[in-house]
Amino acid sequence: MDNKEILLTMRNISKSFPGVKALDKVDFTLRKGEIHALLGENGAGKSTLIKVLTGIESMDEGQVTLEGKPIHVKNSQHAQALGISTVYQEVNLCGNLSVAENIFVGREPMAFGRIDWKTVNKRAKELLKNLNVDIDVTKTLDSYPVAIQQMVAIARALDISAKILILDEPTSSLDAAECRKLFSVMKQLRAEGMGIIFVTHFLDQVYEVSDMITVLRNGELVGEYEARNLPKVELIGKMIGKDYEQLQQIESSKKTSHEAKENFITCRNITSEANIRDLDLDVNKGEVLGLAGLLGSGRSEIVRALFGADRILSGELNVNKKRIKRNKPITAIRNGLGYCPEDRKSEGIVSELTIRENIILALQAKRGMFRFIGRKEQNRIAEHYIKLLDIKTPGREQQIKNLSGGNQQKVLLARWLATDPELLMLDEPTRGIDVGTKTEIQKIVLQLAEKGMSVIFISSEMDEMLRCCGRMVVLNDKKKLGELSGAEINEQIIMEMIAGGKSV
């Protein structure tokens, strides 16, 4: 690797926010023709480092040099002008503009003093074709699914950037095929001499494409490693900075059999507005049921339908042997269901409210507006769960937006646990969360099930599913392909089922 020409160096970068030292004398080096994974737990400082590099945050001290020349990035425009572009986890484009415009807005080709729309559309089409995406580029962006939007974002970044491409969690909304497509593009760009910074939580993906790995922890640099010389186990150790025994503990405590369990939910022929069609599903008491499938397989849509977040158009839904007619979130909650949605930020937390208020929210709604929970009891409940779930916060009156992602997720868990649910549905509860908290959440899930609560668990990390679930329903294309339980559960079989389902 050393023979490669150095593209970017960041030396002694420090950045403080009120009360937090986000970066403490961090070094980072990127070479030409290199895919460099930037890893770390949440709060390790990855996103701050990226923000400093792209000019969104200013650093307190440190030097950045690009191709040997010192630079001081002022804002994102400046970063782009220098040849540094970024694709963010959440698609940061404008849904109201056409696909082509999203690629070219701000730097449209002009002819005779006006935007040359023909060229815009033609070039957009070509750029997307290079990424194997063939779509009508004159349609508005929001008429396409997220995966396509992500590709459009990449196309834009590629067309702008000549030197450095930063991919911040680009794969979290892509399915396997789309990931593969993205990786081949990344490799192609690497061959062309581009430096790519790759931030992700999927460790397998790191090994699939990365040359180098830089690990951060608590705002400090742990080290820079060559990917092929760093075993995965060691990497995890460096990221969490503690023994990964915990992980193995869970492995061993994996649920055994679930025979003769009482039934909690039965669905027959459910069709929902989000296109779940004629689905049959049973959930037993005290089991952890995994919904396995790729993005868009219907795993999220099923729990949304059960919870009343999406309308059920036809079919029969029974909860506790009671037929549910008009399912709304509040009805579901009163029937003993709880639901942590996939999109924690926009559908989970209420950012302005305090931790206490976020925790009691669903319980209060369950009781109704006029059966007010007194302040004393609110405090008691909040303190109880802060302790129980080990939520790291200066106090219950902190606004939830000040917490890290993992702690926010714990508050959401507390919100539902406070309602004393019989079935808890967790959609990607560990996404974007550091490894340590991940393990804690998995543990909690298993403990809850032991106490007799049913859990529906969805995760795009197969390892996690395998660890937690006693039974799995495999889904593809909004249809149930089959069920596995106990010893039958096996990564290989699930993959084959999904692959088989796809070819039919």
Next chain:
Amino acid sequence: MKKITTNQIFWPLAAFIVLLVYNAFFAKNFFKISILDGHLYGNLIDILKNFAPLALLSIGMTLVIATGGVDISVGSVVAISGAIACSIIDGRLGIFDHSFVAALILALLSGIACGLWNGFLVAKVKIQPMVATLILMTAGRGIAQLITKGKIVTINSAPMMKEYYFLGAGYFLGLPFAFFIVVAVFTIVMILVKRTAFGLFLQSLGTNPKSSRLSGIKVDRIKLVVYTISGLMASIAGILISSNIKGADCNNAGLFIELDAILSVAIGGNSLNGGRFMIPASIVGALFVQCLTTTVYALGVPPEAISLLKAIVILVLCLFQSDSFRQKVFKGTGRWRKGADAA
């Protein structure tokens, strides 16, 4: 000290006090309260009387703004409610002629109906609040004109005139009766906000409606209720205003009062994006706006210049509440030191 200045009510209260202190020095007899015809009399009492409609509107507006909405139709609802009440008192509607009770009930019902309409558009049809209430704002004065058949209704000689006039301009225990109405309404709303989960739900849905729905909050119903309350407040304000001038003037009653109400809420330091809110702060805001008007009159400045003063007040208050403004202006001291500490 920091705790006090970060309290939401601090800034509006400070502004109000500054205004009072200014008056103490520059406006003659501003604080003089005498007894006239068996009740208290003076500038301060005038403020209490005249700020009643605005205070009511700002209560409703605070709730609406907390949901992330806005109700710009309240001025028109004021006109409608005044038109209905005065037309009945004057006996020109053809039904319930001269009935005091019917006038009140129908006027209040009109406000509720207007509020329900707004709430229906916002909560059920899912139209942006500003646009939804723009409809009634545009139509409202036309509707009021329909009720009064395009005339200015005066109730000087109507049989129940005295009783009606008492509501907005009468005195009770030496204080303006309208002030007691404000106190009563304020108390009821505060009980609703603090002693039930209504306040929490409002803040929650104003911050994040999606999360709120998934937490089991009946988002649509709360919105409907909030707009209805706003409509009801506007109709009470309409009664007070028309009672005070002994008549309904569809073109001018409550003109621009929606702006004053929003201004009061903003001066109260409530975020206009919804979420956190504080009704007492809005009331102080309304008090401030009214006090400003009274001050201008007391100083003998041409009343037209009030809008100029309001503009300056809006700018100063908003700028001081704006974090980025404080940072930019005071960065010479605050930021510098922080940087030095870090190094």
Next chain:
Amino acid sequence: MKKGIFSRNFSLIVTIVLFLLLFTAGSLRYRGFFSAQVFLNLFIDNAYLIIIAVGMTFVLISGGIDISVASVVAFVGMLSAYLLRNGWNPYLVMLLMLLIGSTGGFLMGYIIHYFKIQPFIATLAGQFLYRGACFIISTSSILIDNPVYSTIANYQIKLAPRTYISISVVIALIVVIAGAITAKFSKFGRAVYAVGGNEQSANLMGLPVARIKISVYVLSGFCAALGGIVFSFYTLSGYGLQNIGLEMDAIASSVIGGTLLTGGVGSVVGSMFGVLIQGIIQTIIIFQGNLSSWWTKVAVASLLCLFIVLQRVISANRERIRRRMLNDS
């Protein structure tokens, strides 16, 4: 593909069709309604509103709002009348007005963007400021008797025998055309749509958000001042209470013309038709003869309601289509 274009312009088409329907209805119902001059009068009487609506459209597309425009018009009328009476050069006065409008817009835009003050509040302050400033000049109405102004006001551009337009109409049409081209074919125009669609994204895409946001208020202030000049041609006087509520007319025109108040969607031509529809309702009510003018308000509000609900239905429909596509993909 064809359907996509149709649905994107659906609002605009409905607006135009509605205008034609109203015109046809008026023509069938009232004698003398169907004439080129009645049609052109719509432009003559509403030239100032069209100009203001163009500026407003940009602000609304950017996701903001400007409620200061009515006061700008009043202030421009007032100050021009005052300066002209004091013997200022009329062209210099016009130039100065445009400068004041733009500067005011710049200041409002600046505090909206840099101090994060709500557009509604910042322009509310602007509204009060301009309105108050009017009364510092004078509390009563001032007549304009400047020969240049009267000439421009009375000049008729003959298009055919007994059919003419005013200079104001020409100005308004130029503004509309320039606005439409800016919106569709300039980097600035597209960036306004981007900012209105998602400001954060626009920023991350490297668009100069600050400049764009401030510029739309400058543009709106400029258009309001130009509208004010045109309005003073129309009335040949200045008065501080002139045009109360005009900002709502401009916003209503934009909405009827298909602009979404959430930002990101709208068209200049649509807003022009929005103004014309309001104008034609007024004309019909005048032709009817026995209806009071406040019927206009009720009618406009009903239309507004209709259009808003229609937009809502369309966007809900689009959402459903999008979902289906998402699922089929």
